[in-house]
Amino acid sequence: MSATARKTAPLPDDIRARKGGAPLVSLTAYTTPMAQMMDAHCDFVLVGDSVGMVLHGLPSTLGVTMEMMILHGKAVARGLKQAMLVVDMPFGSYEEGPEQAFRNAARLMAETGAAAVKLEGGVTMADTIAFLVARGVPVMAHIGLTPQSINTLGGYKVQGRGAAGEALMADARAVAQAGAFAVVLEKVPEALADRITGEIEIPTIGIGASAGCDGQILVVDDMLGLFTAFKAKFVKRYATLGEQAEAAIADYAAEVRARSFPAPEHVFADVAPEATS
Ligand code: KIV
Numbered sequence: 001m002s003a004t005a006r007k008t009a010p011l012p013d014d015i016r017a018r019k020g021g022a023p024l025v026s027l028t029a030y031t032t033p034m035a036q037m038m039d040a041h042c043d044f045v046l047v048g049d050s051v052g053m054v055l056h057g058l059p060s061t062l063g064v065t066m067e068m069m070i071l072h073g074k075a076v077a078r079g080l081k082q083a084m085l086v087v088d089m090p091f092g093s094y095e096e097g098p099e100q101a102f103r104n105a106a107r108l109m110a111e112t113g114a115a116a117v118k119l120e121g122g123v124t125m126a127d128t129i130a131f132l133v134a135r136g137v138p139v140m141a142h143i144g145l146t147p148q149s150i151n152t153l154g155g156y157k158v159q160g161r162g163a164a165g166e167a168l169m170a171d172a173r174a175v176a177q178a179g180a181f182a183v184v185l186e187k188v189p190e191a192l193a194d195r196i197t198g199e200i201e202i203p204t205i206g207i208g209a210s211a212g213c214d215g216q217i218l219v220v221d222d223m224l225g226l227f228t229a230f231k232a233k234f235v236k237r238y239a240t241l242g243e244q245a246e247a248a249i250a251d252y253a254a255e256v257r258a259r260s261f262p263a264p265e266h267v268f269a270d271v272a273p274e275a276t277s
Contacts, residue, residue: 122171
């Protein structure tokens with residue numbers, strides 16, 4: 001089904017049913033206008049905890065809070081009619097155990113209207129995923145490079161190379177068996193991503209993985225060239241909006257300094273002009 005033909009947002013089960021079908025399209029969003037722009041083009045939209053780095057200038061996703069996710073989740077929800085909303089569980093909101101995870105996932109869903117939450121982790125999170133799913137919380141899993149664990153992963157490295165591939169394979173099987181409806185594969189070797197996609201029964205959503213995944217996701221500010229602090233190899237820039245914005249701001253500053261803005265068409269006469277028709 002094409003995104004433009006759809007009138008209502010899919011449910012997590014509809015996303016799961018797309019396994020092996022037409023590729024799932026997804027982007028992150030953090031604001032209402034951006035959500036409106038992508039609504040007709042995406043199957044689901046993720047309010048990623050990347051919001052911390054992209055919009056709030058944090059050095060990593062570790063400082064992102066529940067309050068930030070709820071604020072941005074509500075903003076994105078206002079912009080979506082057709083695409084499903086997924087909200088990230090921030091660092092520290094689910095790792096303690098299933099009860100803590102349920103409490104915070106339920107709050108995220110209730111306050112933002114999200115259809116599902118995403119959390120990072122494979123085998124170690126399988127019990128938590130099963131607990132959430134059994135209690136009405138659809139879960140998208142996220143394995144491979146899990147940015148909330150950069151301090152134990154040794155940075156933003158490719159995950160699952162060589163012998164480490166089997167552990168990642170086990171993570172993928174574990175989240176699928178636990179009931180996740182889809183799994184994000186971040187920064188994993190292409191061949192491993194293809195193997196995982198071929199072996200597990202839920203859709204794989206690639207980011208720095210493989211075109212053979214069941215879907216793709218990118219951080220919207222990366223692909224639009226709005227976030228330029230660094231660019232990962234897996235990011236394709238479809239636009240250079242950051243450069244355009246900076247050039248426009250420079251033009252504005254120059255015109256203000258030259259008193260050429262505002263021009264006559266931007267100012268008001270003392271007396272309102274007669275209506276012309
Ligand atoms: O936080 C994020 O943006 C993500 C992605 C998978 C893009 O988790």
